[in-house]
Amino acid sequence: QVQLVESGGGLVQAGGSLRLSCTASVIIFSLRMNWYRQAPGKQRELVARITNVGTTTYADSAKGRFTISRDNAKRTVYLQMNDLKPEDTGVYYCNALEVLSQTDYWGQGTQVTVSS
Secondary structure (H helix, E strand, C coil), rough: CEEEEEECCCEEEECCCCCEEEEECCCCCCCCEEEEEEEECCEEEEEEEECCCEEEEEECCCCCCEEEEEEEHEEEEEEEECCCCHHHHHHEEEEEEEECCCEEECCEEEEEEECC
16 A cells, blocks of 8 residues: 655745655655646546656646655655646645556645745
8 A cells, every 4th residue: 555645735926836745655666656636616627647767747737847756765756736827726636656567646635836
């Protein structure tokens, strides 16, 4: 069982920055790590992904502003968010996927609120 704990959310003005962290209870070197966002009244959507070999993928809305990274030694994945916009507001969830078994795990989420 993988437990994920997110931190770093908060209230920020438009144009500001936040860095989210997600620390796992197990080593993560073999896991695909993802950040999802759920805005009020909307479905959860993928924001950024990083594979076990470091390949990254971003939602169009995140490209050029967000950076996902991982530190396997610290069992932590990060999401650096710059130039935040009000539409970035939502609960951000960390997700870990065991690719071979297709088993995934979720954190409890961290709230990000961007004021205009």
